[in-house]
Every structure is written in structure tokens, then in C-alpha cells.
Amino acid sequence: MMAHSHFPATANQKVPALFGCPCVWSHVPLYGAAQKRRRYYHALAKPNSPGLVQRLPSEIILCIVDALFDLYAKEVSLGYEKYWESSCLPYESEDMCPFCMLPRFEVWRDVANLAATCRSLYELITPVLYRRDAQQNHSSALLISAKRGNVRALKLALENGADANEDDHTMPLQWTNECFRHCEHCEYQVWWREPRRLDMSALHWAALCGQRDVLEILLRHGEGVSPNKRASVQPGLDDGNYGSLQYVEDYCDEYNASFPCVALQTTIGYSPVSTHGANPLYFLLGTSRLRDSGKTLELVRLLVETGSSLLTHEAARLHALHQAAAYDNVEVTEFLLKEMKVDPNVLDAAGNTPLHHHIDSRFMVEGGVQETTTLSLLLKYGADPNVRNVEDHSPLDLCLATTLLGDARMKMSVMLAENGATLRDQDLGLYSIRLTDEQRQELNAAFQEARISGKIQWDGRV
Numbered sequence: 001m002m003a004h005s006h007f008p009a010t011a012n013q014k015v016p017a018l019f020g021c022p023c024v025w026s027h028v029p030l031y032g033a034a035q036k037r038r039r040y041y042h043a044l045a046k047p048n049s050p051g052l053v054q055r056l057p058s059e060i061i062l063c064i065v066d067a068l069f070d071l072y073a074k075e076v077s078l079g080y081e082k083y084w085e086s087s088c089l090p091y092e093s094e095d096m097c098p099f100c101m102l103p104r105f106e107v108w109r110d111v112a113n114l115a116a117t118c119r120s121l122y123e124l125i126t127p128v129l130y131r132r133d134a135q136q137n138h139s140s141a142l143l144i145s146a147k148r149g150n151v152r153a154l155k156l157a158l159e160n161g162a163d164a165n166e167d168d169h170t171m172p173l174q175w176t177n178e179c180f181r182h183c184e185h186c187e188y189q190v191w192w193r194e195p196r197r198l199d200m201s202a203l204h205w206a207a208l209c210g211q212r213d214v215l216e217i218l219l220r221h222g223e224g225v226s227p228n229k230r231a232s233v234q235p236g237l238d239d240g241n242y243g244s245l246q247y248v249e250d251y252c253d254e255y256n257a258s259f260p261c262v263a264l265q266t267t268i269g270y271s272p273v274s275t276h277g278a279n280p281l282y283f284l285l286g287t288s289r290l291r292d293s294g295k296t297l298e299l300v301r302l303l304v305e306t307g308s309s310l311l312t313h314e315a316a317r318l319h320a321l322h323q324a325a326a327y328d329n330v331e332v333t334e335f336l337l338k339e340m341k342v343d344p345n346v347l348d349a350a351g352n353t354p355l356h357h358h359i360d361s362r363f364m365v366e367g368g369v370q371e372t373t374t375l376s377l378l379l380k381y382g383a384d385p386n387v388r389n390v391e392d393h394s395p396l397d398l399c400l401a402t403t404l405l406g407d408a409r410m411k412m413s414v415m416l417a418e419n420g421a422t423l424r425d426q427d428l429g430l431y432s433i434r435l436t437d438e439q440r441q442e443l444n445a446a447f448q449e450a451r452i453s454g455k456i457q458w459d460g461r462v
Contacts, residue, residue: 130160146202261286271350277314351389385421417446
């Protein structure tokens with residue numbers, strides 16, 4: 001019987017193995033699904049005769065599995081280590097997946113399909129597949145399971161030797177070139193894939209995708225699993241297709257392999273830093289706009305309780321509070337300030353405070369939030385509106401540094417001024433000419449209110 005995609009749901013159903021070429025992350029069908037099914041004819045067994053699995057010793061069946069892998073030893077050895085290359089796409093049959101340049105993963109699918117034919121074979125063969133995958137494919141089943149949220153497959157991978165801290169090899173670079181070997185028309189193309197190693201582990205991916213069940217299993221697994229393993233984050237675009245994974249498609253450009261959250265973009269914008277140093281909490285907070293803020297808070301608590309550092313990016317000195325403020329996550333911001341007692345003026349490598357990140361991100365992202373709850377919360381817990389970063393910009397400078405001061409910028413400028421923000425005397429003339437008479441009057445009234453309340457001694461006016 002054929003394996004079906006709706007396995008598994010209950011303890012009595014089979015669980016398909018997660019093996020296959022990197023097409024699992026492509027915008028094309030899987031190779032096995034793209035090919036036509038071949039029809040096989042078998043001699044009928046005698047009535048009431050025992051099945052093949054009951055007639056053959058398990059050692060013989062495992063020898064058959066080993067023999068299958070031996071027959072395809074060359075293809076298996078290629079794995080994720082060698083280049084892929086396809087022929088010109090118009091010359092390939094419609095049933096051929098253009099991303100499967102060599103049948104390097106075909107035997108894995110064949111053995112997985114064999115295991116899915118009956119419970120006895122499944123229980124005997126599946127552990128072998130996962131052990132081989134851990135040894136030969138860099139624990140790819142574990143990585144793919146973490147991304148997909150397949151808890152059962154994740155457990156099978158861990159039970160059979162997968163390294164929970166293994167780097168990700170399952171997302172090679174891919175691109176196309178014009179082909180002049182068989183044709184003269186530029187529409188004929190060759191697909192290429194180059195092996196790539198990302199220093200993101202299953203825990204990084206589970207955090208990025210917001211997979212609570214996966215996070216809990218990995219963190220309970222022990223054996224060196226660390227919530228503080230650091231990964232590299234590139235600030236620019238990188239060739240490579242992360243494919244049809246919801247959070248990757250929503251979070252990244254189709255050809256973006258970088259995950260630069262807006263807080264990191266702010267830091268790098270003021271002070272170039274090394275790209276290495278992001279822990280799983282960085283990726284969780286960097287995708288917080290893609291899920292309910294309450295769920296993000298639950299996952300933040302889970303990581304923090306298991307020892308995650310609040311310094312989410314070492315090189316950039318990026319703090320969880322910087323990211324929470326940048327993404328206007330009120331729940332996480334309050335948790336960090338109230339329960340974790342985080343300094344509201346914690347600095348990143350460029351001297352930015354959470355206030356800098358919050359204000360900068362509001363104008364960095366199109367359609368950014370218009371509420372002022374997070375800003376009020378930061379000011380309530382003692383955020384200093386006069387801290388200047390390495391470029392000598394205060395949060396108020398970031399609000400006023402534009403030729404067109406809209407209502408959102410003006411509203412925040414007034415809030416900052418009422419809470420003690422001041423301007424340098426040499427900048428008063430510059431900002432004054434950018435404001436309308438009504439805006440100047442409103443901002444000066446805010447400065448006067450701060451003087452009356454004793455928050456500032458400064459007597460300047462715009």
C-alpha cells in the first residue's frame with residue numbers, strides 16, 4: 001500500500017519519515033510527488049499464509065535495506081555536500097522536478113516508502129533511516145522537522161542520534177544561468193545549487209517559526225542543547241531560496257537568507273559590527289510581528305526560564321528590550337522592565353537605547369504602529385530621552401530629523417519633550433525652519449510643561 005500524506009494523527013497510524021532533497025524548501029512539488037507512480041504487479045500469496053515480514057528474519061530485512069543504500073552509495077555520498085546542476089528546463093519532462101539535479105535522495109524516499117507499507121516494516125526500518133540521516137545528512141530530518149513543526153518526526157530524530165546543535169545544511173544556494181550548450185535562445189536556463197552551511201540549529205528555527213512544542217522538546221532534550229548557541233545574521237540580501245515555509249516567506253524576501261530584524265538594522269546603520277552572535281531569542285523577537293504578541297511572550301518566558309541570555313546579538317550588543325521596543329511588543333517590553341528588571345537605558349554597540357530603537361523602527365517599516373503605549377511604558381520605567389548615540393542623535397533628534405514632520409512624529413516629539421527631552425542650542429535653528437508655526441507652538445508648550453514640573457532646567461525654544 002502507498003504511504004499517504006495524512007499520516008500520522010493517532011498512535012495507531014504510521015508516521016512518514018522526513019527525507020528528501022532540498023526541494024522541500026522550494027516553490028515546486030517534491031520530486032517523489034512530481035513523478036508518475038509506477039505500477040508493480042506481484043504474485044498473490046496463498047490464503048492465510050504469513051506475510052513477508054513474518055517469514056523473513058529482521059536481520060535479513062535490514063540487510064536488504066543496507067544493500068539498497070550500497071547500490072546507491074555514490075548518490076548517497078553526494079548528500080548536501082556537492083553541487084547540483086539540472087539540464088535546460090524546456091528539455092525536461094513535465095513530471096521531472098527541475099531542482100533534483102541528481103537522484104541523491106531517491107533511495108531515502110524508496111526506503112521510507114517501503115517502511116510505510118506496514119507497521120512491522122515501519123517499526124523496523126524507520127530507526128535505521130533516522131540513524132543514517134543523523135550520520136550522513138547532518139541530521140537533516142531534525143532540522144526539517146523543527147521548521148515544519150512535526151513533533152513526532154522530531155522525537156524520532158532525537159531518539160535515533162540526531163545532533164540537536166547541528167548546523168543547517170538543508171538550504172543550498174540556488175540560481176539560474178542561460179544555457180548555450182543545447183540552444184540559442186535565452187529562455188533556456190540551467191538551474192544550479194551550491195551547498196551552504198548555516199550556523200542555525202533546530203532551536204534557532206523553532207524560535208523563528210514560533211514552534212512552542214518543538215522548543216520545549218529541544219530544551220528538555222539536554223545533551224548540549226543550548227539556548228545561547230550563536231548564529232550569524234547578514235544585513236544584506238543573499239542569493240538563495242528559503243522556499244515555501246510560512247515564516248520564512250513572510251519574514252524574508254524570497255531570496256533573502258539574512259533575517260536582519262529592524263533593531264539590528266538600526267544598530268548596523270550607526271556602527272558597522274560583526275554579523276555573528278544571534279541566539280534563538282533574537283530570531284523569536286525578530287519575527288514577533290508574525291504572531292500574536294501573547295504567544296511571543298509565552299515563548300520568551302520559556303527561553304528565559306531555560307537560561308537564554310537577554311543579550312540577543314553579541315556583536316551588536318543588541319538586547320531583548322531593544323527588539324521588543326523596536327517591534328512595539330508591549331507585553332514583552334513590560335515583562336522585561338517589570339519582571340526582569342532590565343535597565344530601560346541599556347545601550348547597544350552604537351549607543352542606542354530602547355527609545356532610539358522604538359522611534360527609529362516606527363519610521364523604518366512601512367505601515368508602522370501609531371500607538372504610543374510602548375513609548376509611554378519606556379518613559380514610565382525611567383527611559384532617558386536625552387541619551388545620545390555614537391552619531392550624537394537623541395530620540396527627539398530622530399523624531400525631528402525630517403523635512404516633513406507628520407502627525408505621528410509630532411505626537412512622539414511632544415511626548416518626549418513633556419518627559420524631559422531637550423535639544424542642543426546649535427540645532428534649534430535647523431529644527432525651527434522645519435516646523436510650522438502651530439508645531440513650534442505645540443513643542444514649545446511641551447518644553448514649558450517640563451520646566452514647570454521640574455523635569456528640565458533648559459530654557460531653549462524652537
